Amino acid sequence: MxxxxxxxxxxxxxxxxxxxxxxxxxxxxxxxxxxxxxxxxxxxxxxxxxxxxxxxxxxxxxxxxxxxxxxxxxxxxxxxxxxxxxxxxxxxxxxxxxxxxxxxxxxxxxxxxxxxxxxxxxxxxxxxxxxxWPMKVLCCEDCKGMCSVCGQNLNEGTCDCEDPGLDPRMSVIRDVFKNFKEV
Ligand SMILES: [Zn+2]
Ligand SMILES: [Zn+2]
Known part of the structure; x- marks a missing residue:
């Protein structure tokens, strides 16, 4: 050899x-x-x-x-x-x-x-x-992912961002309410 x-x-x-x-x-x-x-x-x-x-x-x-x-x-x-x-x-x-x-x-x-x-x-x-090459790579089965706003690894801690998983149409309605309050 x-x-x-x-x-x-x-x-x-x-x-x-x-x-x-x-x-x-x-x-x-x-x-x-x-x-x-x-x-x-x-x-x-x-x-x-x-x-x-x-x-x-x-x-x-x-x-x-x-x-x-x-x-x-x-x-x-x-x-x-x-x-x-x-x-x-x-x-x-x-x-x-x-x-x-x-x-x-x-x-x-x-x-x-x-x-x-x-x-x-x-x-x-x-x-x-x-x-x-694997189709999918996960650090663990129930990986919580990362915050799409600030990038915080949600397995390691939480952040104060609004729930990024919220339906975007809902946030439009929320903004309407916000504006309404400001008037
Ligand atoms: Zn992960
Ligand atoms: Zn965040």
């Missing part, structure tokens, strides 16, 4: 020798995750363990394991929550066109993480984090 402290794995040896798997433990160097809605800090928990085996005819089989946490804000109160990603995946990649058409219609994964003879571990993990 090799140990690498960088995010690129050299595939040149494994690709020249079919059925002699490569077994690498590489540090996850990703420190932030660029998501659709923002940038999130990444806390690696365990090194990535990657195995790659060349099956011939351009077919590469990759197995990966990595445990890390991404700090994602709670959907309601925006407090950062460490969300654990226990990644464990298998990828079937075509690194070159098969020499002859074997007639097989196997499915291959898109390998934007392989560039020539190098496998980019961070890019590979990035895809897996994206796939496993």
């Amino acid at each position: 090799n140990r690498g402290d960088y995010m690129l794995i050299d595939l040149s040896e494994v690709l020249s020798e079919p059925h002699k798997p490569l077994d690498v433990t590489a540090a996850c160097t990703m420190r932030t995750f660029q998501g659709k809605a923002g940038v999130y800090p990444v806390v690696p928990e365990e090194d990535a363990h990657i195995t790659a085996e060349y099956r011939g005819s351009g077919k590469l089989l990759i197995n990966g394991e990595c445990r890390l946490k991404v700090l994602i804000p709670c959907d309601r109160c925006l407090k950062e929550i460490p969300v654990e990603f226990d990644l464990n995946f298998t990828k079937r990649v075509l690194v070159s066109e098969p020499e002859e058409d074997s007639g097989q219609t196997e499915e291959y994964d898109e390998a934007n993480y392989i560039d020539g003879y190098h496998l980019d571990v961070d890019k590979l993990l990035y895809n897996e984090i994206l796939i496993g």
Whole structure:
């Protein structure tokens, strides 16, 4: 087993020798995750363990394991929550066109993480984090959220703002009454 402290794995040896798997433990160097809605800090928990085996005819089989946490804000109160990603995946990649058409219609994964003879571990993990991204992140089941007026985290205390949950049509009526009183 090799140990690498960088995010690129050299595939040149494994690709020249079919059925002699490569077994690498590489540090996850990703420190932030660029998501659709923002940038999130990444806390690696365990090194990535990657195995790659060349099956011939351009077919590469990759197995990966990595445990890390991404700090994602709670959907309601925006407090950062460490969300654990226990990644464990298998990828079937075509690194070159098969020499002859074997007639097989196997499915291959898109390998934007392989560039020539190098496998980019961070890019590979990035895809897996994206796939496993939670639909919903809550700090707790009954998170009270935050005040939409002053931003107070309502789990940690209350504020003196008027109930922001009030129907806006009601506040119009309230304002009418207020004005009426002032006259
Ligand atoms: Zn919350
Ligand atoms: Zn408030």
